[in-house]
Amino acid sequence: MVLLLTSWRVAATILSCISAVKAIEFPATLDVDLIYPRNGTFAPTVLTPIVFAIRNPQLAKPLDLSFQWDIYKEDEPVSDGPFSSGNKDLQWVDFSNISDPYFVFTYTKKLNVEDSWWIRWEVAWRNCSETPSTLYPVEISFSHRNNVVEFTTKNGTKQLDLASVNTPDDETCGNVTDTRVTLNVTGSLDTPHPYKYDGRETCAILAPPSNVTAPPPTRTCGVEVGASAASSISAAITSQACTGFATDPNVACPTESPSSAMKSKDVQFLEGIATWLEMLVFTGVTYIHIV
Template sequence: MVLLLTSRRVAATILLSCVSAVEAIEFPATLEVDIIYPRNGTFAPTVLTPIVFAIRNPQLAEPLDINFSWDIYKESQPLGDGPFSSGSKDLRWVDFSNISDPYFVYTYSKMLDVEDSWWIRWELAWGNCSKIPSTIDSVEISFGRRNNVIEFTTKNGAKQLDLASVNTPDDDTCGNVTDTRVAFNVTGVLDTPRPDKYDDRETCAVLAPPSNATAPPPTRTCGAEVGASAASSISAAITSRACAGFATDPNVTCPPESPSSAAKSKEVQFLAGMTTWLNTLVFAGVAYILIA
């Protein structure tokens, strides 16, 4: 059976849960973003190199419209050759009403499994609103971006990355990414005047001035700890995503598939192939939800 719903109704359900999560926050409140890896130091090359960010007080990420992008360069190559690996993370569809704190944003690169020296330029993008008295549009939307750079090295025989040991008291790289930490002092939220211009978000953060600049904490404190459970989940998710690809890397050790899981994998690939078609329908104002 196929149930037909309007995309607006589906979106409204998500938005209501996000709004209720924001309403529960006591202002002023601080959101912090740290890069967990890559980080300054020397590490052994890995086939699936994780790229991990942490957001503390993540319920504020929705009205701030937080998004990530990054470029990784080889230090031995001219800048004009372009990045060796690039990516981005759009948090538009994250349900911030029921997530852990800190919230980890992660993906991976298969391009860094060689010895070399690198630098990553990662960009954090955000938005905010402010009241403009005595104007037709009393609320104005603004956008900001910040670029951060970290250098690191991959070398055979160096220590393996262990996300569970990052930012713990005995971590010798603890605090070396503090200078790239981004902190936001949010004093409240406003109704977004044009949600269609703000990733369809109904609420918009109000930042303490100056809203277009952020600074790291005054002391070189460690960032968010990942912990053994979260580290294991991130590693498993990255491996699962790599193994679900149509061109699986032969160097990636994938868990053996049972007959039932193989069938489910085919279903996932089928649904993934329908994504473009479904997105077209959603943007046309209609969403089809399949009910078994």
């Protein structure tokens, strides 16, 4: 399937995306918090959310931010490998229209049991600096930071309520602050080869001498998720878990009429084949090739 867009519309779209970053006043700070899992004891759940919060998320684009996580059982050696793992990158996020804070989330089905766990989560970023070289005037560096949070799942304890996370009544409030990652961005440079930088047109300049600011000395609440965002995250996770031809029977998927079910399968088929987009711009016409 090939879609054709006029060049002026493409240009307007590209400019709107770029302007979202260039409109930021530097210096600016990006904060990343792990919302869940968090220190504490929670009831096991079929779909356990993995949720990160990004404040000032427009900066995530020139930083080319990405996430990785591994969950281990407390009583098993690390050499046995993670019990559950995953990753998230923000390559296809539309940063021209994004909420602040922005929540990055996924889920695992493997924690619906009682046990003690620890999650090692990583946030990775890239930044750039100017060099005296005329051949390579911009140098790009890669950095990352790992954090660890311990938690327990136990029957009969409280169910996770994302809407109550980091509210004044949250008993675990402040735990995520200990693993907060803060990046101080002082400016941006044009990326010499965007295709080598996940298509990013600009890259971030970080404040010297340290790219990462230590967490504040006092334990304060992080980002509040709120009822609306919590509901949206929960609905999106359920939708993802219920999409496909081999859904988990333990997941309470919403019922749908036969006609809706047929439409849903059509959508699933299209989503399955549209795994990447290739854009070619030439002679005033853009071809978006969906494979």
